[in-house]
Amino acid sequence: MKKQFAILVAFIIIMTNVVGCLEPKEAVAARVDPKTLSELGWTQAGDVQKDSLEMEWSVKLTINLAKLSYKDAELESRINQETQISDITSTLMTVRLALPVSLDFLAKKLIDRAFGLMETQLMSTVQGxxxxxxxxxxxxxxxxxxxxxxxxxxxxxxxxYEGGSIAVKGALAIWSSDGSIVATAGLVPYEDITYTTEIGGEQVTKTLVQIDGDSEFDELIILMQNVA
Known part of the structure; x- marks a missing residue:
């Protein structure tokens, strides 16, 4: 079956190349609905980033992609006001991969590859x-x-972080959309931010910022639902 699929992909690529349709397509960013962003207190973080990757499948395919990041601005503001800790808030990244051949069955096959690629990137980014x-x-x-x-x-x-630690929760979802693959990945703090110090020989823990982890994760999923 794999051999038959590889032959079919190669045939499609050869035919589309003959008619000049195999050039990499421009990738347009996958964006969260602006109304949903506003309602949840999230904002876009930075500009669209363009890149490309190559995938081997009988022949080499060049796929353009566009990345866009979002963050929970309200949560970030609360954390900055109450702590000296930076870079802790809920975040979401969207990635659109523009397929050079707009075929649904090809997109579905590539989703498995994309899952592996995005999971590796997510792990690397999070560890960083x-x-x-x-x-x-x-x-x-x-x-x-x-x-x-x-x-x-x-x-x-x-x-x-200095003086404590916090549980985090993440999600990764990928689907095909109009001749492209859309990937979304996000990370949220999942519990209160606390600070532990020693006073009079005893460990004392103080809550600095209260965080409803379930609510933050629900918001992340809602944002993913509203990506187009």
Whole structure:
């Protein structure tokens, strides 16, 4: 079956190349609905980043992609006001991969490849922020804007900072959309931010910022639902 699929892909690529349709397509960023962003207190973080990658499948495919990041501005503001800790808030990244051949069956086959690629990138990015023991713990589902049921992989880990640590929870979801693949990945703090110090020979823990972890994670999934 794999051999037959590889031959079919190669045939399609050869035919589209003959008619000049195999050039990499421009990738347009996958964006969260602005109204949903505003209602939840999130904002866009930075500009769209463009990149490309190559995937081997009988022949080499060049795929353009566009990345866009979002953050929970309200939570970030509360944390900055109450602590000296920086770079802790809920975040979401969207990635659109523009396929050079707009075929649904090809997109579905590439989703498995994309899951592996994005999971590796998510792990690398999260570890770079100081999160440890980040691992998959299960999955959940949601309906995207096309009414399709999408599976999201769920992760958790621990972020350490001076004077304490905090549990974090993440999610990764990927689906095909109009000749492209859309990937969304996010990370949220999942418990209160506390600070532990020694007073009179005893360890004393103080809550600096209260965080409703379930609510933050629910917001993350809602944002993923509203990506187009």
């Amino acid at each position: 922020t100081g999160v440890s023991n980040f691992h998959r713990i299960g999955d959940t589902t949601f309906q995207n804007l096309h009414g399709e049921t999408v599976k999201a992989l769920v992760y958790d880990g621990t972020l350490e």
